[in-house]
Amino acid sequence: MKHTISVLTVLLCVWESIAASGYKAKLSPEKLEAAIGQKGLKQNLQALDKIGKQSNGNRAFGTTGYAKSSDYVLSQITSKHDKDFETWKQYFNHTYEETRNISVTGPDGEAVDALTLMYNNATPLPDGVTGELVAVPVDDTVGSGCFEDQWAGLNVTGKLALVKRGTCSISDKLKIAKNLGALGVILFHNTNSTPNAATLSAENIGLLAPVGLVSLSIGEAWLARIATNETLTVTLLVDSIFEPRTSWNVFSETREGDPNNVIMLGAHLDSVQAGPGINDDGSGVTAQIEIIKALRNFRGIKNKIRFAFWGAEEPGLVGSLFYTQSLTPSEADKIRFYYNYDMIGSPVPVYGIYAGDNPGDKVGAQLLLDYLVAKGKPAYFGSFGTGSDYVGFLELGIPSSGIHTGGGVPADPCYHLACDTYDNISWEALEVNTKAAARAAAALALSVEDVPPRNTTSVNPRSDNRIRAQFTAWEEVKLEVAGGHTCALKTKRTV
Numbered sequence: 001m002k003h004t005i006s007v008l009t010v011l012l013c014v015w016e017s018i019a020a021s022g023y024k025a026k027l028s029p030e031k032l033e034a035a036i037g038q039k040g041l042k043q044n045l046q047a048l049d050k051i052g053k054q055s056n057g058n059r060a061f062g063t064t065g066y067a068k069s070s071d072y073v074l075s076q077i078t079s080k081h082d083k084d085f086e087t088w089k090q091y092f093n094h095t096y097e098e099t100r101n102i103s104v105t106g107p108d109g110e111a112v113d114a115l116t117l118m119y120n121n122a123t124p125l126p127d128g129v130t131g132e133l134v135a136v137p138v139d140d141t142v143g144s145g146c147f148e149d150q151w152a153g154l155n156v157t158g159k160l161a162l163v164k165r166g167t168c169s170i171s172d173k174l175k176i177a178k179n180l181g182a183l184g185v186i187l188f189h190n191t192n193s194t195p196n197a198a199t200l201s202a203e204n205i206g207l208l209a210p211v212g213l214v215s216l217s218i219g220e221a222w223l224a225r226i227a228t229n230e231t232l233t234v235t236l237l238v239d240s241i242f243e244p245r246t247s248w249n250v251f252s253e254t255r256e257g258d259p260n261n262v263i264m265l266g267a268h269l270d271s272v273q274a275g276p277g278i279n280d281d282g283s284g285v286t287a288q289i290e291i292i293k294a295l296r297n298f299r300g301i302k303n304k305i306r307f308a309f310w311g312a313e314e315p316g317l318v319g320s321l322f323y324t325q326s327l328t329p330s331e332a333d334k335i336r337f338y339y340n341y342d343m344i345g346s347p348v349p350v351y352g353i354y355a356g357d358n359p360g361d362k363v364g365a366q367l368l369l370d371y372l373v374a375k376g377k378p379a380y381f382g383s384f385g386t387g388s389d390y391v392g393f394l395e396l397g398i399p400s401s402g403i404h405t406g407g408g409v410p411a412d413p414c415y416h417l418a419c420d421t422y423d424n425i426s427w428e429a430l431e432v433n434t435k436a437a438a439r440a441a442a443a444l445a446l447s448v449e450d451v452p453p454r455n456t457t458s459v460n461p462r463s464d465n466r467i468r469a470q471f472t473a474w475e476e477v478k479l480e481v482a483g484g485h486t487c488a489l490k491t492k493r494t495v
């Protein structure tokens with residue numbers, strides 16, 4: 001007995017000294033996966049949840065909640081005299097909006113629950129705008145109020161328009177309303193679930209009618225009354241401020257690995273203003289933190305792995321587009337694959353794996369799919385949208401994929417709401433998806449031979465120009481907002 005103990009003790013001491021001397025195992029997807037567990041994933045989300053609670057309920061762009069989130073990530077992914085990772089920030093400026101007050105008063109003088117949207121345009125203060133409510137015909141197929149001809153025969157001048165949400169972007173509806181002289185828009189939600197916030201995007205400042213978002217039941221009740229020829233008068237007040245604020249992306253990459261063949265992973269570090277964003281996108285952030293921690297135990301990383309924690313995703317993919325726009329063609333060539341992890345722990349998860357038209361997408365996507373299917377998950381290939389940080393990489397023709405477990409009812413009823421907290425996460429989904437992400441990153445870090453080079457002919461000059469035009473518009477808005485001239489915007493810019 002005594003003998004056994006002393007042998008064990010010696011072995012333990014040997015192991016500890018090996019560990020202290022920086023012994024590292026050779027990287028393999030299996031071993032990296034085995035180094036990931038729920039405990040660490042939970043700790044990070046607990047910390048981000050707490051930061052949200054201590055920072056007006058959110059971790060949004062331009063707020064202290066974002067700065068604290070960034071500090072937290074740095075505290076987890078850096079070490080003194082870091083031999084394994086190089087970590088840096090990339091700064092950018094963007095227009096910040098805060099709705100200080102929003103209120104809707106209904107036709108019977110009642111206060112109605114109303115939600116603001118990011119970059120909401122202000123009404124005159126202190127009274128807001130009051131006027132007759134004009135119903136814009138509901139069309140759930142092409143969207144309500146999305147096209148000017150859908151407003152034909154309506155006189156919204158000096159009035160408020162009642163418009164159903166859905167199908168086209170909300171800013172399209174608000175732009176038409178403003179051009180037709182509407183004082184404001186009462187937008188009603190298009191499902192029975194709690195209305196959630198969206199962004200109108202900074203380039204639209206000064207171009208849109210002010211908006212208040214109300215529930216489907218209220219919208220339908222008012223529509224029914226208007227249909228009986230009742231005249232409804234409502235008041236909308238939006239008190240919003242704009243100013244330029246500085247934000248940043250955080251990057252961390254392995255020191256080991258070929259700098260000419262880089263595998264990138266990205267998750268956004270900001271939340272919406274409405275909530276702490278624990279699934280959206282604390283889930284991707286905690287996954288990346290744990291993969292970075294796990295990678296510290298390995299050597300033999302053939303291709304560099306670069307992690308991005310994007311800033312200002314929610315106001316319009318600002319941080320990731322800033323990064324991809326600032327890459328030279330040769331820097332872009334070196335990024336061989338991009339994985340986007342935005343919402344990977346939805347409480348009722350789907351297992352959507354992005355894969356687009358680029359044949360290179362499937363190479364990385366297949367790694368995710370095969371693992372999840374082997375773990376009994378109903379994973380499937382889905383196409384990219386325009387809603388997350390992969391956009392800038394697709395524009396550059398860089399093969400890309402990622403996991404998305406779904407937003408909205410039923411996948412995540414707390415999407416963009418205050419209840420997107422630590423209490424509404426599927427830990428099982430988060431763990432299995434993080435393991436899938438770790439394995440896929442390791443596989444490509446070991447060999448990227450099967451991935452074709454980025455497709456430079458797929459770069460769509462029109463969308464490239466669109467992004468550039470968006471930056472130009474953002475720049476103009478930022479400068480004018482800085483000078484306090486938001487009112488001048490509508491005269492200087494054409495729609």
Ligand SMILES: *[C@@H]1O[C@H](CO)[C@@H](O)[C@H](O)[C@H]1NC(C)=O
Nearest residue numbers: 090091092093094244245246
């Ligand atoms: C952001 O704005 C500040 C203040 O105008 C300026 O000093 C800084 O250079 C800007 N940063 C970037 C990255 O443009």
Ligand SMILES: *[C@@H]1O[C@H](CO)[C@@H](O)[C@H](O)[C@H]1NC(C)=O
Nearest residue numbers: 100101102103126127128237
């Ligand atoms: C918001 O505006 C409404 C309507 O003017 C007003 O009654 C309310 O007190 C305001 N709330 C805040 C927090 O300023």
Ligand SMILES: *[C@@H]1O[C@H](CO)[C@@H](O)[C@H](O)[C@H]1NC(C)=O
Nearest residue numbers: 132154155156157158159181
């Ligand atoms: C629309 O309504 C406004 C306000 O009631 C009125 O001044 C204007 O003449 C109307 N326009 C048309 C074309 O009927």
Ligand SMILES: *[C@@H]1O[C@H](CO)[C@@H](O)[C@H](O)[C@H]1NC(C)=O
Nearest residue numbers: 224225226227228229230231
């Ligand atoms: C509402 O007014 C229109 C036009 O004046 C009329 O055709 C319709 O019958 C009225 N509807 C009701 C429910 O009174």
Ligand SMILES: *[C@@H]1O[C@H](CO)[C@@H](O)[C@H](O)[C@H]1NC(C)=O
Nearest residue numbers: 357358359455456457458459
């Ligand atoms: C690159 O993209 C273009 C446009 O989408 C497509 O026609 C072409 O087949 C692609 N080339 C490769 C090698 O994937």
Ligand SMILES: CC(=O)N[C@H]1CO[C@H](CO)[C@@H](O)[C@@H]1O
Nearest residue numbers: 347412413414419421423424
């Ligand atoms: C939609 C949903 O599941 N919401 C839950 C989020 O977490 C809180 C706190 O545990 C629950 O009360 C909600 O029901």
Ligand SMILES: [Zn+2]
Nearest residue numbers: 280281342343
């Ligand atoms: Zn997100």
